[in-house]
Amino acid sequence: MAAISQPQKNVLYPSSTPASPVGLILRLVGIAILDAFAIWFVSQLIADQAWFLAFLVVIVTIGFNAFFLSERLYPFRWFSPGLALMILMVVYPMVYTIYVAFTNYGTGHLRTQEQLVQSFLEPRGSNLYIPEGATPYEFAAYRSEDGRYLLWLIDEQGNAFAAAPGEPLKANGEGIEGIGPLDEDGFPETIQGFERLNRIQLASDDTINTQIFGTAEDSIGISGRNAARFELRYSYDAASNTITDLSTGTTYTGIEGIYTSTTDPNDTLPGGYYVGVGLGNFIDLFTSPAISGPLIIIFVWTVMHALFAVLLTFALGLSFALVFNSDLVPGKKILRSAMLIPYAIPAFISVLIWRGLLSEQLGPISVTVRDWFGWSPPWFTDAFWARIGVLLVQMWLGFPYMMLVCMGALQSIPSEIYEASNVDGANAWQRFWSLTLPLLLVSVGPILISSFAFNFNNFGVIRLYNQGGPAITPTAGWTDILISYTYRLAFAAGTTDYGLASAITIVIFFIVLVITVINFRFTGAWEEVSQNV
Amino acid sequence: MSEITKAVASPNVDQKEGYWSARVTRERTLRLVIIAFALVYALFPVLFIMSSSFNPSGSILGQGIIPRNASLVHYNALLNSPNNPFPLWVWNSVKISTITAVLAVLISSLSAYAFSRFRFKGRRTLLLTVFLIQVFPSTLAIVAIYLLLQTIGEIIPPFGLNTHAGLILVYLGGALGINTWLMKGFFDTVPRELDESAMMDGATNFQIFWVIIFPLVRPILAVVAILTFVGTYGDFILPLVLINEPQEYTLAGG
Numbered sequence: 001m002a003a004i005s006q007p008q009k010n011v012l013y014p015s016s017t018p019a020s021p022v023g024l025i026l027r028l029v030g031i032a033i034l035d036a037f038a039i040w041f042v043s044q045l046i047a048d049q050a051w052f053l054a055f056l057v058v059i060v061t062i063g064f065n066a067f068f069l070s071e072r073l074y075p076f077r078w079f080s081p082g083l084a085l086m087i088l089m090v091v092y093p094m095v096y097t098i099y100v101a102f103t104n105y106g107t108g109h110l111r112t113q114e115q116l117v118q119s120f121l122e123p124r125g126s127n128l129y130i131p132e133g134a135t136p137y138e139f140a141a142y143r144s145e146d147g148r149y150l151l152w153l154i155d156e157q158g159n160a161f162a163a164a165p166g167e168p169l170k171a172n173g174e175g176i177e178g179i180g181p182l183d184e185d186g187f188p189e190t191i192q193g194f195e196r197l198n199r200i201q202l203a204s205d206d207t208i209n210t211q212i213f214g215t216a217e218d219s220i221g222i223s224g225r226n227a228a229r230f231e232l233r234y235s236y237d238a239a240s241n242t243i244t245d246l247s248t249g250t251t252y253t254g255i256e257g258i259y260t261s262t263t264d265p266n267d268t269l270p271g272g273y274y275v276g277v278g279l280g281n282f283i284d285l286f287t288s289p290a291i292s293g294p295l296i297i298i299f300v301w302t303v304m305h306a307l308f309a310v311l312l313t314f315a316l317g318l319s320f321a322l323v324f325n326s327d328l329v330p331g332k333k334i335l336r337s338a339m340l341i342p343y344a345i346p347a348f349i350s351v352l353i354w355r356g357l358l359s360e361q362l363g364p365i366s367v368t369v370r371d372w373f374g375w376s377p378p379w380f381t382d383a384f385w386a387r388i389g390v391l392l393v394q395m396w397l398g399f400p401y402m403m404l405v406c407m408g409a410l411q412s413i414p415s416e417i418y419e420a421s422n423v424d425g426a427n428a429w430q431r432f433w434s435l436t437l438p439l440l441l442v443s444v445g446p447i448l449i450s451s452f453a454f455n456f457n458n459f460g461v462i463r464l465y466n467q468g469g470p471a472i473t474p475t476a477g478w479t480d481i482l483i484s485y486t487y488r489l490a491f492a493a494g495t496t497d498y499g500l501a502s503a504i505t506i507v508i509f510f511i512v513l514v515i516t517v518i519n520f521r522f523t524g525a526w527e528e529v530s531q532n533v
Numbered sequence: 534m535s536e537i538t539k540a541v542a543s544p545n546v547d548q549k550e551g552y553w554s555a556r557v558t559r560e561r562t563l564r565l566v567i568i569a570f571a572l573v574y575a576l577f578p579v580l581f582i583m584s585s586s587f588n589p590s591g592s593i594l595g596q597g598i599i600p601r602n603a604s605l606v607h608y609n610a611l612l613n614s615p616n617n618p619f620p621l622w623v624w625n626s627v628k629i630s631t632i633t634a635v636l637a638v639l640i641s642s643l644s645a646y647a648f649s650r651f652r653f654k655g656r657r658t659l660l661l662t663v664f665l666i667q668v669f670p671s672t673l674a675i676v677a678i679y680l681l682l683q684t685i686g687e688i689i690p691p692f693g694l695n696t697h698a699g700l701i702l703v704y705l706g707g708a709l710g711i712n713t714w715l716m717k718g719f720f721d722t723v724p725r726e727l728d729e730s731a732m733m734d735g736a737t738n739f740q741i742f743w744v745i746i747f748p749l750v751r752p753i754l755a756v757v758a759i760l761t762f763v764g765t766y767g768d769f770i771l772p773l774v775l776i777n778e779p780q781e782y783t784l785a786g787g
Contacts (some may be wrong), residue, residue, distance in 0.1 A: 078647035082709035089706020093674035328561040346767035443718035453668035
């Protein structure tokens with residue numbers, strides 16, 4: 001019972017309390033089951049070539065083993081479920097986004113190199129060609145009423161076989177019904193259901209040239225007046241990452257994810273794969289005038305928007321929480337619940353309702369304000385008032401959250417402190433500023449900072465309120481924040497550029513990170529929280 | 534020690550004064566007036582939502598609070614449309630949100646207890662990491678989450694795309710975020726002496742957590758549960774991207 005002799009030590013360097021043998025066995029069995037599952041899962045992932053995910057699962061599994069087997073790592077047992085989920089569902093997408101930021105992933109570059117090369121090598125229509133000097137077959141062509149084709153071919157050795165699109169070649173037409181007597185050249189004069197084409201018919205039939213007779217792997221086509229075996233049109237050389245078009249002899253080299261002719265830069269193969277572009281996206285972001293032009297305006301507004309959204313909602317939420325935090329209010333619980341109703345309505349509906357309420361012509365708020373003052377603000381067309389409108393909506397959306405958080409925090413402030421201050425003769429105002437607020441900020445401070453970070457990227461509200469408008473430039477608006485601007489750049493023009501969008505995301509992440517850390521240092525919230533108890 | 538479990542008695546009530554004294558009455562009236570204003574502010578947009586739900590025109594423009602020709606058209610359409618199994622979507626939403634909220638509370642309270650009670654190497658780093666990771670703008674990460682669920686779904690179908698379990702898993706990834714901080718702050722206010730005396734009696738850490746601390750921190754558990762529930766219930770981007778079967782839709786997605 002070390003706990004009794006050294007209680008402090010037990011707290012500072014906790015260990016699992018001496019486990020019963022049953023508990024130990026249960027733990028070992030649990031770990032064994034988990035490991036077995038993980039091994040199976042990882043092997044499946046590797047089979048799917050999901051390397052990075054497999055790597056993360058291995059890390060998580062090793063973590064579980066270490067935490068549950070080592071006494072020294074005992075406290076981490078308590079984090080393991082949360083950490084495992086966080087690594088898989090939050091860290092993985094994060095790392096993936098960071099990876100994409102250094103590639104040109106997007107429209108025209110959606111496939112891996114392997115997938116793209118495969119698409120050129122698989123035997124299908126446009127990938128097949130008949131080489132110049134291919135040995136022609138003797139042939140006769142037949143056509144059915146409903147436009148199906150059949151070829152009868154005789155090779156150099158005199159072997160006859162029939163070929164129909166999509167079916168394997170059939171020696172001597174085996175399995176085809178109703179083959180009539182052969183003529184002197186060895187071709188059937190009639191085939192039941194088909195009409196034999198003469199030279200003129202054949203020359204005037206355009207569709208027969210596009211047919212692939214036989215299966216994809218072993219097929220015959222008609223080019224001009226000859227029938228010959230199809231060959232694959234492209235050959236791939238992995239060492240130099242080049243594709244050669246055998247029909248023209250042109251060699252294409254992979255340049256920035258597109259196979260481009262070595263002689264003519266405008267001659268490219270269709271499709272592209274994604275490939276690392278280094279810092280290309282980041283350089284684009286800061287040098288391209290179309291992107292960086294309105295960046296300053298948007299950045300300043302992003303910070304202001306997040307700051308005001310937090311301050312306004314906190315001020316309102318705290319005021320309400322203070323008013324309700326008293327035994328003098330009859331029916332406190334019911335009234336308080338009513339105050340939280342706005343929170344129960346999904347934000348996307350609330351924003352739409354507010355759009356309606358503020359609507360410049362007919363919105364009830366605009367109409368009322370006009371009745372009283374003879375003028376109502378242009379909530380959507382004027383840069384300044386649109387921003388005010390966004391903040392009004394944010395305030396209404398956000399105050400219940402702050403109220404809820406503040407009510408919880410107010411309850412954790414011990415009442416003895418207030419009794420002491422009553423004795424000292426402090427009035428309510430002094431009590432609030434010198435006691436309530438500082439004590440509250442200790443527990444609510446991190447919430448405020450996190451709320452700031454959330455609003456920094458509050459894409460939904462901005463997008464739904466006015467789609468970022470009114471416009472500064474075609475791709476930027478006065479109420480746009482960085483993340484909605486990113487969205488416009490990356491997706492709105494009908495093409496997607498995940499690479500660029502991810503690069504902006506990472507830049508935003510670092511900005512928020514820096515602001516958050518500064519906030520922590522500045523408010524001292526971090527020190528107090530981490531040293532608490 | 535037990536006062537932390539109860540609502541703390543209002544600091545403004547001086548015990549010597551009676552409930553109906555002049556000062557107390559004045560304060561109560563003031564509070565009630567402010568509350569009345571607050572309620573109007575909080576609820577009038579909600580009233581508009583309700584009134585437009587009874588309004589057959591489908592637009593909230595130009596209508597009064599009380600619609601002139603109230604009708605149940607929208608409710609009828611909502612409840613009886615075969616293409617939109619609305620009650621099913623409500624059920625899906627409630628189910629997903631409830632499971633997420635309960636599991637998130639469990640996961641984050643375990644972590645919060647450890648943060649609050651144990652001192653170990655890496656504690657500060659972990660605390661800060663948990664906080665900073667969630668400031669990552671996740672708008673784009675959705676592409677990655679989609680691919681992730683697709684991969685998982687190929688191996689373990691019940692957790693793939695179009696499944697509620699997969700969606701819940703994604704939501705739980707965020708369980709360790711601000712909730713842990715919120716709870717840790719509250720756990721810190723529970724006196725250490727409780728733990729120590731329990732430890733003297735031979736309780737294990739888990740017993741202390743489950744039997745002693747857990748019931749004491751019910752208010753914050755409720756707050757976190759509500760926050761998670763509402764956050765999940767109101768989210769529409771994830772269900773929109775990850776779920777494509779009308780049968781599996783949540784409310785917002787549908």
